[in-house]
Amino acid sequence: MNFPLYIAKRYLRSKSSNNAINFITIIAAVGVVLGAASLFIVLSGFAGLKDFTLQFSTIIDPDLKAEPASGKSFILDAATSNKLQEIEGIASYSKIIEERVILAFDNKNYPAYIKGVDENYGIVNAIDSVIVQGSWINQGTNQMISGWGVSSQLSLGVLDYGKAVTIYVPKPGTGQITSTKNAFNSIQCVNVGLFDINETLNDTYVYAPFEITQELLSYKPSQVSALEFKLNPNTDEETIKQQLQNILGNTVVLKNRAQLNDALYKMLNTENLAVYLIFTLVLIIALFNVIGSIIMMILDKKKTLSTLFKLGASIKDIRRIFFYQGSLMAILGGIIGIVLGLVIVGLQQAFALVMITPSLPYPVTITIPNVFLVLITISVLGVLASKIASVRISESLIDTH
Numbered sequence: 562m563n564f565p566l567y568i569a570k571r572y573l574r575s576k577s578s579n580n581a582i583n584f585i586t587i588i589a590a591v592g593v594v595l596g597a598a599s600l601f602i603v604l605s606g607f608a609g610l611k612d613f614t615l616q617f618s619t620i621i622d623p624d625l626k627a628e629p630a631s632g633k634s635f636i637l638d639a640a641t642s643n644k645l646q647e648i649e650g651i652a653s654y655s656k657i658i659e660e661r662v663i664l665a666f667d668n669k670n671y672p673a674y675i676k677g678v679d680e681n682y683g684i685v686n687a688i689d690s691v692i693v694q695g696s697w698i699n700q701g702t703n704q705m706i707s708g709w710g711v712s713s714q715l716s717l718g719v720l721d722y723g724k725a726v727t728i729y730v731p732k733p734g735t736g737q738i739t740s741t742k743n744a745f746n747s748i749q750c751v752n753v754g755l756f757d758i759n760e761t762l763n764d765t766y767v768y769a770p771f772e773i774t775q776e777l778l779s780y781k782p783s784q785v786s787a788l789e790f791k792l793n794p795n796t797d798e799e800t801i802k803q804q805l806q807n808i809l810g811n812t813v814v815l816k817n818r819a820q821l822n823d824a825l826y827k828m829l830n831t832e833n834l835a836v837y838l839i840f841t842l843v844l845i846i847a848l849f850n851v852i853g854s855i856i857m858m859i860l861d862k863k864k865t866l867s868t869l870f871k872l873g874a875s876i877k878d879i880r881r882i883f884f885y886q887g888s889l890m891a892i893l894g895g896i897i898g899i900v901l902g903l904v905i906v907g908l909q910q911a912f913a914l915v916m917i918t919p920s921l922p923y924p925v926t927i928t929i930p931n932v933f934l935v936l937i938t939i940s941v942l943g944v945l946a947s948k949i950a951s952v953r954i955s956e957s958l959i960d961t962h
Contacts (some may be wrong), residue, residue, distance in 0.1 A: 891943020
């Protein structure tokens with residue numbers, strides 16, 4: 562039998578004759594429970610915010626995207642296109658042309674990006690799900706679809722055939738510009754719909770058919786800005802990336818969804834780490850109560866410890882008693898706190914107790930890594946706190962002769 566562990570369990574369950582020490586112990590235990598629960602709830606909240614934020618940015622992001630390694634475009638010839646179609650793991654791919662332009666409408670000018678897409682774009686990306694008014698563009702027409710922000714800035718409606726949007730882009734070439742009339746290519750488009758993805762994309766992008774965008778930018782028939790790929794389910798992404806790299810060569814860089822949103826992922830992960838460190842500091846402060854509780858318990862049990870010492874228990878064994886007691890208090894408090902956190906997060910998911918807006922509940926997500934992270938954090942800090950308190954025991958403290 563582990564003698565120090567047995568005594569530690571007895572001390573953990575029993576009450577002291579001193580009510581002040583009982584009160585301090587209760588405060589320490591409650592602090593651990595609430596600290597663990599708070600850390601888990603906050604991490605679950607940030608996990609929910611991360612999922613909520615990414616669903617708007619990734620809904621129109623492809624599984625893989627090929628971008629030029631240098632410059633703004635690359636050549637996709639017929640032979641290369643045929644090789645891409647032979648890759649079994651690719652369900653479909655779309656050719657993209659993208660460039661910065663000036664939109665002019667009703668005596669207003671607005672800088673934006675035009676994204677020319679072909680007929681496969683709707684297959685590769687779930688663009689239909691973000692169209693909130695009007696319809697998607699038809700290939701071979703002078704149609705466009707804009708974001709809410711672009712529409713608001715230009716006071717732009719939908720299907721207003723009486724007022725077309727003029728899209729300007731500087732003509733390619735070198736040398737000095739002698740006439741502003743000859744400095745720009747332009748096309749006129751009718752806005753047929755509005756999309757709502759997120760604030761950045763809504764304020765920045767318009768979509769147009771591939772061919773008229775190609776004409777606007779004076780691109781060659783085989784010249785593209787990017788390729789976006791949709792993969793078949795259960796396809797190994799790394800294998801497909803290697804096959805694409807072998808076909809397209811070093812002229813392109815392949816990125817998955819996480820890499821396309823690299824800045825957003827870094828920002829969310831940094832915020833998550835900052836919150837974790839802040840609440841870990843709160844836990845450390847709460848565990849000072851555990852140290853105080855153990856020291857008070859040592860002083861309260863001084864006569865009992867002296868008896869154990871005279872009966873043959875070593876100083877090391879007596880230190881282990883209080884080390885185990887503090888560790889058990891921290892670990893059990895952490896487990897209870899996690900259970901309490903799971904209940905609160907579950908209630909938020911089921912009943913939307915906290916709302917961001919009248920129609921939008923605060924998003925929370927329960928993840929197994931967060932459960933283990935909180936348990937490991939509270940366990941490590943609890944063990945350290947118990948070690949700090951238990952080393953206060955010395956022979957002079959308990960040997961009362």
